[in-house]
Amino acid sequence: MNTPNTYIGGHVERVEDARFLRGAGRYIDDVTREGMLHACVVRSAVAHGRLVSIDAEEALAMPGVHAVLTAADVTGEIPTIPFRRPNPKIGPYAQPVIARERVRYFGEPVALVLADSPELAEDAAELVLPEIEPLPAVVTRDAALAAEPLLFPGTTEDNLAAVFTAGKGDAEAAFAGAALVVGDSFSTQRQTALPLETRGLLAEWDADAQHLTVHGAAKLPFFNRRAMAKMMDLPETSVDYVEHDVGGGFGARGEFYPEDFLVALAARITGRPVKWVEDRREHFAAIAHSREAEAQVELALDASGRILGLRGEMFMNVGAYVRPNGMTPVRNCAQFMSGPYRVPNIALQATAYVANKTPAGTFRGPGRYEGSFFIERLLDMAAARLGLDRRTIRQVNLLTNAEMPYPLAQIRPSDGSRAETSCDSGEYSEAFHRCLQAFDWEEKEKLDGRLIDGRYHGIAVSCFIEGGASGPAETARIQVAGDGGVEVYVGSSAIGQGLETVMAQIAADTLGLPMECIRIYHGSTTYLAEGWGSYGSRATVMGGNAVREAALALLARFRALAARRLGVGEAEVSVVGGQAVGPDGAVLDLADLAAEGLAGEAKFLNSDATYTNGTAAVHVAVDPETGRVEVLDYVVCDEVGRIVNALTLHGQVTGAAVQGFGSVFGEELPYDDDGALLVGTLADYLVPLATDYPRVRCLSLESYPSPTNPLGAKGAGEGGIIPVGGAVANAVASALRAFGVAPNHLPLSPARVWALLNPPD
């Protein structure tokens, strides 16, 4: 028999693997419907211009083409996509679901072709001719700030979507009294999350029932259902979002995009199921970009290296519109730049400006990766100026558990519950020491800055926090089926992270049952009346605790029903291992009472963030002839409160670290002066390959359970990526110390590193 807590904390192999390994996963392009039409989106090839007309005559004449929808097919005002974090200033910048009079980025949808096959739809889309009068494109920060031209003339007076401040204490006073002030300019490049499966949707409209079903949900189906219902002028209960297997999310996938509305509209107009699967080229122009940030920031310190204050300003290019999650990286960068450190005085300003580029959203560790890069560079610069060891300057500033809860900077204008937030628990030096010990800093330090076999070696250390457990709630319902199987319905979504396994572990342990009895259903609005989803490293904490509470409710109900059946008092019934045992030894199984409605429901409410903390150390070798940087060793240690599944946790941390290397070295979405995106394939967007980063080690600690939730877990899906920029850039700086280079601008492509070593005269 299983005893409680058999699964949580173990290296539990994943239940979803069996179907994925056999090729039996069911992704959106695997879902078909009788009589469905295929959609292809016609996109603007001009970054900024007046949309004069759309000539679809030739396309419509093709056999097998059913319709070409444009803005003219939308009744009334063109709906705009709602914000996840509304704030007073961003309203005018919301994205319309299709361009009517003006296009604002390369790739903006202008029409939708519907045909009998995807090939025909693509062929016909080539024949749709939008006439667009080009306007000057706003590509750079300078052009955007000069408001020449405005992207939204007549509606807004500038190209600034929002200005956030992150504040705490009295930064001016702190800087006035500092022994040292270090400051510089930094930047991170525009990139995207790039899930391997492109996006896709299949919409079905039931005219009799006036009901819309959208397949292809990910991340946050319930928010999208609300948005869709409002745009379609339907009651929420008349819209369902259905989740199938999802080929990666990383923040970008699953938000409400223009195609959500367009594909649904097409189904409603034609009365036939309509499917759209994004191709890779349009993916690059259509899915949210992220990370295009510039900063001018300063750190004030005393002579012993204690941080007194942090101030400065950041500018984020959020693209042509503010998408649902477009402000998250902006405000996060400001609020979390102080990271795991004790920073008593903060005055940061983050400005989001619009430009004629693909609208931005989130990518794993949004804003946190950027902010970590900025402050970690500043810390190494300060250590050099003060003559301190780079470990010491971090050690004296890392937060201690005695200081918890430790308040971070406040965000203004307030954008919800996290405008004020505090680190929850942890002795941050613990992961720091464990990381450096595993890394063998003392030994590797002997190589630091040395030229060995033609390459300069460098090491660095970088510390981080990762916010998790996005509020406000998550829901779960558990019921016992007639065969004794336990059906668990949870509002969380699976995006490839192993949700089914983690939820089954928690349900099985709480119920005292083997995992094999548990069946997990997730992510679709058909399962629960309300739910939230998977974003902001929330599923394990929010969904996991909801499942736990629902399981406890079910056990209470089981005890009550068993007592009634046995004719004894509830206190006389013991419940263990899925069985209720009466005082005389009579035994009832869960299945025996299934017919009496054996179920439990829960809504886990929590608006307090969890903060995983960690440290990464890296050893690089830099080839001065080519500028190529090789990662010789990378160790990351994080403290996650409570490990639910060590296997999937390490998978998240390792995978995120390697994604971070992609961010630091290769991935970039460049634009030309006219606002044309210069990347369209995986041959020119350089994600990490198997030969690139073979040495990543990770270890995890669970020393300080989060006080915010009964499981004690802290969200941990994103932390792996956060410290990578700062760690690698500092290691490159350390390797090349003889040259006094400042790698302050990412990516550190071979060309850029070479240019650092060979500055123009």
Add this chain to the structure above:
Amino acid sequence: MKIALTVNGRPAALDVAPRTTLADCLRHALGLTGTHLACEHGVCGACTVIVDGAAVRGCLTLAVQADGAEVTTVEGLAGDGALTPLQEAFRRHHALQCGFCTAGILTTLHALLTENPDVEACEIREVLSGNICRCTGYIPIVEAALEARAAYRRGGDPAQ
């Protein structure tokens, strides 16, 4: 155009348009949706299938080119039986997360290990560099492949 091929041991006769790729043919005409498409120009390797023993890109091969060939897809590795040692090793090492690239990686590695069961880590990485995995960072995939070598060394085709 009419073609006849063997897919996962079963004969299939089909009438396909000349421009139909092998990947689309497998997915749509034969319902073998385990083969995935993620770039459609031969970079990501998600659509890799085994044609007459060699790992090939399903998106760069026309269906008509496979006329008369023997094709193995991810569905054919274990068939209806137990997972193969390679698949088991993937599970043990957590060598997959979202599962989208997995089919192409399994077929790539199956072809490699069948040809050379003594292959070393650096060559596994070299071959694997033709497949993009966005989730795992590749490290557990290489570990799984190394572990599965023993089963391929024992001879025969561990996938059948």
